Amino acid sequence: MKVHSADTLQLPESLVTIGAFDGVHVGHQTLIKNARLQAKAYNVPLVVYTFDPPPKVYFQHAILLTPLSEKLKKLEKLGVDHVITASFDAAFLSRGTDMFINELKELNPIEIWEGPDFRFGRDRNGDINTLKEYFSVEVFEPIHCDEGEVISSTRIRTLLLNNQIKDAQQLLLLSLDRTGS
Numbered sequence: 001m002k003v004h005s006a007d008t009l010q011l012p013e014s015l016v017t018i019g020a021f022d023g024v025h026v027g028h029q030t031l032i033k034n035a036r037l038q039a040k041a042y043n044v045p046l047v048v049y050t051f052d053p054p055p056k057v058y059f060q061h062a063i064l065l066t067p068l069s070e071k072l073k074k075l076e077k078l079g080v081d082h083v084i085t086a087s088f089d090a091a092f093l094s095r096g097t098d099m100f101i102n103e104l105k106e107l108n109p110i111e112i113w114e115g116p117d118f119r120f121g122r123d124r125n126g127d128i129n130t131l132k133e134y135f136s137v138e139v140f141e142p143i144h145c146d147e148g149e150v151i152s153s154t155r156i157r158t159l160l161l162n163n164q165i166k167d168a169q170q171l172l173l174l175s176l177d178r179t180g181s
């Protein structure tokens with residue numbers, strides 16, 4: 001797996017997924033594993049575009065679930081080909097949404113894979129439909145936990161705050177055999 005800083009990677013073709021991916025929880029893992037299978041079928045590299053720190057840590061001081069080094073280890077084990085880590089800071093934010101879209105265009109994604117709640121850009125104004133104005137977007141069904149709730153980094157942070165450590169750990173465990181398909 002190759003790790004790149006923002007604005008340095010160009011590819012003739014790719015399959016891309018974008019997000020904070022804090023924790024690389026079971027929902028993220030299932031999205032990435034399915035995206036990887038599709039990338040293999042297209043014979044193109046899988047690119048994960050992520051932010052460090054996660055935007056919710058930067059803006060809302062949310063608990064950080066995985067430092068970048070741990071996130072990268074998990075992504076490598078999931079078979080990701082390239083990771084772009086954008087330093088999420090004032091300089092990145094000042095570049096704006098158009099620059100972000102232009103950067104994604106340099107990856108020539110055949111498809112971008114996201115869950116339905118994906119947001120991007122200033123004040124989280126952009127959504128899946130905005131992304132669809134520029135790219136072919138595959139919307140992935142959210143993965144639920146056994147109790148029926150959608151697995152999310154926010155839910156895991158709440159479990160940790162409520163001292164439900166084992167439940168949180170369960171959702172963060174790396175599983176290399178479940179595709180969810």
Ligand SMILES: Cc1cc2nc3c(=O)[nH]c(=O)nc-3n(C[C@H](O)[C@H](O)[C@H](O)COP(=O)(O)O)c2cc1C
Nearest residue numbers: 019020021055096097100118119120121122123124
């Ligand atoms: C260019 C750009 C600008 C952004 N500006 C904001 C912002 O003003 N406020 C915010 O909460 N998040 C901002 N974000 C973060 C996104 O809303 C979102 O958290 C990020 O794309 C990751 O998606 P995810 O939260 O679904 O993982 C920005 C992201 C990008 C790429």
Ligand SMILES: Nc1ncnc2c1ncn2[C@@H]1O[C@H](COP(=O)(O)OP(=O)(O)OP(=O)(O)O)[C@@H](O)[C@H]1O
Nearest residue numbers: 019020021027031114115118142143151152153154
């Ligand atoms: N349970 C899930 N099943 C499938 N895809 C998911 C799941 N949770 C998140 N995703 C997708 O993974 C990508 C990255 O999401 P993100 O990092 O915002 O995760 P999150 O768990 O929703 O985080 P937070 O709770 O902090 O908003 C997005 O496309 C999102 O829709």
